[in-house]
Amino acid sequence: MKYLQGIYKIIEKTALSETCFSFVIDCPEVAKISKAGQFVHILPKGKFLRRPISICQIDYEKGTLRIVFEIRGEGTQELSELNIGDDIDMIAPCGNGFEIFDNAKKIVLVGGGIGTPPMLGLSDIYKEKATAICGFRNKDAVILENDFLSNNTNTIICTDDGSYGIKGFVTDSLKAECEKGDVDLICACGPTPMLKAVSAIAQENNIECFVSLEERMGCGIGACLVCACKTKDENGEKMSHVCKNGPVFNAKEVVL
Amino acid sequence: MADLSVKVAGVEFKNPVIAASGCFGYGHEYEELFDLSKLGGISVKGTTLTRRDGNIPPRIAETPSGMLNSVGLQNPGIDYFIEKELPYLLKKDTVIIANIAGSSIEEYIEVAEKLNDTSVHMIEMNISCPNVKKGGAGFGTSCDMAASVTKAVRKATNKPLCVKLTPNVTSIAEIAKAVEAEGADAVSLINTLLGMRIDTRTRRPILHNNVGGLSGPAVLPVAVRMVWEVRNAVDIDIIGMGGISKGNDAAEIMLAGADAVQVGAALFNDPFACVRIVDELEKWCEVNKVDKLSDISGGVVTW
Numbered sequence: 001m002k003y004l005q006g007i008y009k010i011i012e013k014t015a016l017s018e019t020c021f022s023f024v025i026d027c028p029e030v031a032k033i034s035k036a037g038q039f040v041h042i043l044p045k046g047k048f049l050r051r052p053i054s055i056c057q058i059d060y061e062k063g064t065l066r067i068v069f070e071i072r073g074e075g076t077q078e079l080s081e082l083n084i085g086d087d088i089d090m091i092a093p094c095g096n097g098f099e100i101f102d103n104a105k106k107i108v109l110v111g112g113g114i115g116t117p118p119m120l121g122l123s124d125i126y127k128e129k130a131t132a133i134c135g136f137r138n139k140d141a142v143i144l145e146n147d148f149l150s151n152n153t154n155t156i157i158c159t160d161d162g163s164y165g166i167k168g169f170v171t172d173s174l175k176a177e178c179e180k181g182d183v184d185l186i187c188a189c190g191p192t193p194m195l196k197a198v199s200a201i202a203q204e205n206n207i208e209c210f211v212s213l214e215e216r217m218g219c220g221i222g223a224c225l226v227c228a229c230k231t232k233d234e235n236g237e238k239m240s241h242v243c244k245n246g247p248v249f250n251a252k253e254v255v256l
Numbered sequence: 257m258a259d260l261s262v263k264v265a266g267v268e269f270k271n272p273v274i275a276a277s278g279c280f281g282y283g284h285e286y287e288e289l290f291d292l293s294k295l296g297g298i299s300v301k302g303t304t305l306t307r308r309d310g311n312i313p314p315r316i317a318e319t320p321s322g323m324l325n326s327v328g329l330q331n332p333g334i335d336y337f338i339e340k341e342l343p344y345l346l347k348k349d350t351v352i353i354a355n356i357a358g359s360s361i362e363e364y365i366e367v368a369e370k371l372n373d374t375s376v377h378m379i380e381m382n383i384s385c386p387n388v389k390k391g392g393a394g395f396g397t398s399c400d401m402a403a404s405v406t407k408a409v410r411k412a413t414n415k416p417l418c419v420k421l422t423p424n425v426t427s428i429a430e431i432a433k434a435v436e437a438e439g440a441d442a443v444s445l446i447n448t449l450l451g452m453r454i455d456t457r458t459r460r461p462i463l464h465n466n467v468g469g470l471s472g473p474a475v476l477p478v479a480v481r482m483v484w485e486v487r488n489a490v491d492i493d494i495i496g497m498g499g500i501s502k503g504n505d506a507a508e509i510m511l512a513g514a515d516a517v518q519v520g521a522a523l524f525n526d527p528f529a530c531v532r533i534v535d536e537l538e539k540w541c542e543v544n545k546v547d548k549l550s551d552i553s554g555g556v557v558t559w
Contacts, residue, residue, distance in 0.1 A: 002288050005527050048472050048525055049318045075318070091527060216314040218325065218524045223281035225301070225330045226316040239309045239330055244285070
């Protein structure tokens with residue numbers, strides 16, 4: 001089985017900010033087959049369509065997944081009102097996830113806002129070999145900093161207004177890290193303009209780079225062709241799909 | 257146990273539940289979850305002569321009890337379908353319906369002709385796609401155009417021919433009569449209803465195509481009404497669809513006049529929708545003391 005559909009229980013809920021929530025979901029059979037960078041496709045009560053939410057952390061021993069999401073609209077608002085003990089209907093794990101490079105020595109993880117959670121899953125794997133550069137609007141929007149630190153991942157927080165960490169965009173810090181040298185892998189998730197800039201920096205420095213994309217989805221498993229994104233290979237450009245061919249793409253192969 | 261088998265355009269289906277075109281790809285993704293042989297049939301993703309990339313995303317938006325889509329007939333083209341997808345699908349012990357589309361009558365003819373040498377069980381000719389600029393629903397909104405394309409494809413194909421109709425017309429019954437007169441073996445309806453949603457914060461339509469096709473439970477009563485109107489207008493078989501998400505919905509659209517049903521958008525809510533509906537129809541037959549499900553087609557007792 002690549003993915004399952006089922007009803008699972010929320011066993012932990014934390015408000016990380018005013019609009020950002022963390023759930024731990026008890027789903028041993030799903031956790032067992034999940035990888036960092038994959039997502040879960042959740043049906044909010046009273047809604048017709050599911051909402052794709054990236055997996056933040058996987059606990060293979062406890063058989064749980066952690067997801068962190070932001071209230072964006074009615075569906076995520078509905079989800080945020082769920083509590084410990086409530087059921088959650090999901091198809092999971094969906095998508096391809098990040099390829100893990102055991103030989104990589106210095107990895108930079110770049111998270112933009114609510115693109116930060118899937119980077120924590122990689123921090124769990126790469127630990128002190130990773131540097132996380134995470135950007136947020138302001139101090140109140142900063143999430144997961146301590147989680148990265150507890151993995152001994154070098155953690156750089158940037159805010160747009162300078163109210164916390166470094167004032168400025170993640171790309172400035174990424175450039176500085178690349179200039180230090182030895183970076184052999186960049187993984188990123190966040191708004192498209194950020195991913196575009198990160199890809200450009202990776203290319204300039206000739207560093208392997210993977211980006212995780214977001215798109216409005218239907219089925220979540222690759223049948224409905226709704227979540228299209230343009231990719232390119234030796235045969236030219238074509239439409240791929242974020243849910244099945246992604247959400248993680250090699251930056252060289254995706255047209256942002 | 258009730259007999260769920262039905263016959264449409266001379267083709268036998270083990271049960272009346274067909275996965276709707278565009279919602280089921282070529283079956284691979286749902287096959288991870290259940291055995292495709294449980295389905296009455298599969299209407300595969302609409303196929304054109306050459307590859308189409310479809311519209312720019314976003315291509316989907318939630319609506320009250322439903323959704324809008326504007327995929328725009330993205331598909332790899334008929335040659336790819338025949339070579340790479342069809343042989344696999346034909347081994348799945350379910351009826352395979354090739355859904356075809358075109359932007360000219362010549363394209364419809366060429367696509368249909370290419371299927372003559374295959375073992376595909378039926379052709380569903382889509383003259384109702386709301387999401388493409390050329391062709392698509394253009395053929396389905398006028399009786400003359402619908403008749404012309406049906407006549408041409410009827411001549412070109414040796415397969416049972418079902419014509420998929422758009423609800424975005426004044427009288428769907430008139431269109432159905434026009435395609436029946438030109439030799440269609442069946443009609444399928446309804447395709448999606450044209451709709452639009454706007455993000456009030458950005459003042460932008462949610463769909464990049466601005467407008468898209470509405471489907472899901474919200475459209476069920478429209479589908480029931482239109483199937484009933486068409487049943488009263490033509491003698492050929494009807495595949496009913498539009499908002500079916502439960503066994504009872506399927507029974508309802510059959511009572512209105514459908515011989516089989518398609519299930520589409522419901523799959524995005526519940527990926528097991530099709531197989532669940534088969535089970536629910538079986539229970540419905542038991543509760544309602546129906547021995548042969550096909551007996552209920554058109555059985556509505558109107559006031």
